[in-house]
Amino acid sequence: MIRKIAIGLMVASFTSAFAQDGATLFKNNCGMCHKLGSRLVGPDLTNVTQRRSKEWLHKFIKSSQSLVKSGDKDAVAIFNEFNQMVMPDQNVTDAQIDEILKYIEENSSTATASAEQQEPQKPVEPEITDKQAFAQLVEKGAKLFDGRLRFQNGGPTCISCHNVNSYNVTGGGSLAKDLTDSYTRIGEEGIKSVLSGLPFPAMKNSFEKHPITEEEAAAIAAFLRQVSKESHETVPFDYASLLVWGGIPGIIILLGIYSIIWYNRKKKTVNYSIYSRQIKSY
Ligand code: HEC
Ligand code: HEC
Incomplete structure (x- = not known):
């Protein structure tokens, strides 16, 4: 009897170690980038099992880029929508994908409300209550980003792989996205999720053993928030289009001025003086 129970327990723990349920699989593999009910780093997956075929989903999840490169219309569209x-x-x-899809399907009904509207929602921005504290956080984030301040757990600087257009830091790497x-x-949640969940292999290699603390992540999020706000100022100024769009009204104005300056001349042409002399002689 006792032996039966022991064997039963062993079998149970053995299978549970291998057969994770859909919720756990989703959390561990997809949760850093996906949520049900709103977008995170990637799209909201609510009702995705109704939008796409099972076959498509299996292909996309295993290798989204193979599908994009094959020219699949839906894959290309969603890839472009998420800024490539x-x-x-x-x-x-x-089998694990099936578990995950089952989890998504079962939990889509509760999250349907916000997913009904298909247009991409903007990520929520937390309110800045203390401007001075925020400015300090931005400054700390900038220093962590370019290595003037070391990470507590010794991870590499972000600037070794990423660039940002900011007055605060100059010339980042081009290994990864700007x-x-x-x-x-x-958004705030997406950035923090990337820094804690490390869903990108290159970042996982760099930070898995040197985790970024929550305070550091908050500082970097504040810095990236500031950078995105001032980006319209730091984006290189487009002189070429200034020449074109400034040039056309410029020419119109100049023509206007010339016609005013020469207004009198038109009347007093040589022909006019000859003409009036001849009129007089009649
Ligand atoms: C690094 C972040 C990241 C991780 C991790 C991730 N995804 Fe994605 N996912 C994306 C992005 C970004 C897109 C948008 C398409 C693109 O950019 O190629 C996407 C798109 C999708 C789509 C297509 C959605 C649609 O509307 O057609 C599905 C389905 C999907 N992911 C499922 C998963 C599943 C399941 C997992 C976990 C096993 C997962 N993803 C893990 C970032 C991620
Ligand atoms: C070893 C190189 C490397 C380092 C170091 C690194 N990253 Fe990344 N990061 C990547 C790669 C690769 C991606 C995937 C996107 C891409 O292909 O560029 C990425 C993606 C991201 C994204 C999502 C990009 C998007 O689409 O908006 C964010 C945010 C990010 N990194 C922030 C950081 C921050 C903050 C740091 C510093 C703490 C950092 N990374 C350090 C390589 C790196």
Whole structure:
């Protein structure tokens, strides 16, 4: 009897270690980038099982880029909508994908409300209550970003891989995406989720053993928020279009001035004086 129970327990713990349920699989593999009910780093997955076929979903989840490169219309459209952010290939089996899709399906009904509207919602921006504290946080974030301040756990600087257009830091790496408008796109929650969940393999390699603390993540999020706000000032000024759009009204104004200056001349042409002399002689 006791032996039966022991074996039963062993079998149970053995299977549970391998067969994770959909919720856990979703949380561990997808939750850094996806939520049900709103977008995070990637799209809201509410009702995705109704929008796409099962076959498509399996292909996309295993290798979204293969599908994008094959020219699949839906894959290309969603890739472009998310600013060509690459969803990394997911190292999950078909059975695990089925578990995840089942979880998404079962939890979509409760999250349907916000997903009904298909247009992309903007990420929520927390209110800045203390401007001075925020400015300090931005400053700290800038220093962490370019390495003037070391990370507590010794991770590499962000600027070794990423560039931002900011007065505060100069010349970042081009190994990874420019982060100037990241805050606008993925928001406070998205940035923090990337820094804690490390869903991108390159960042996982760099920070897995040197985790970024919550305070550091908050400072960097504040910095990226500031950068996204001032980006319209730091984006290189477009002189070429100034020449074109400034030039056309300029020419019109100049022509106007010339016609005023020469207004009198037109009347007093040589012909006019000859004409009036001849009129007189009649
Ligand atoms: C690094 C962040 C990231 C992770 C991790 C991630 N995704 Fe994605 N996912 C994205 C992005 C970004 C897109 C938008 C498409 C694109 O940019 O290629 C996307 C798109 C999708 C789509 C298409 C949605 C649609 O409306 O067609 C599905 C389905 C999807 N992901 C499922 C998953 C599942 C399931 C997992 C976990 C096994 C996962 N993703 C993990 C970022 C991620
Ligand atoms: C080893 C190189 C490397 C380092 C160091 C690194 N990243 Fe990344 N990061 C990447 C890669 C690769 C991606 C995936 C997107 C891409 O292909 O550029 C990424 C993606 C991101 C994204 C999502 C980009 C988007 O679409 O808006 C954010 C945010 C981000 N990184 C922030 C940071 C911050 C903050 C730091 C410093 C704490 C940092 N990264 C350090 C390589 C790096």
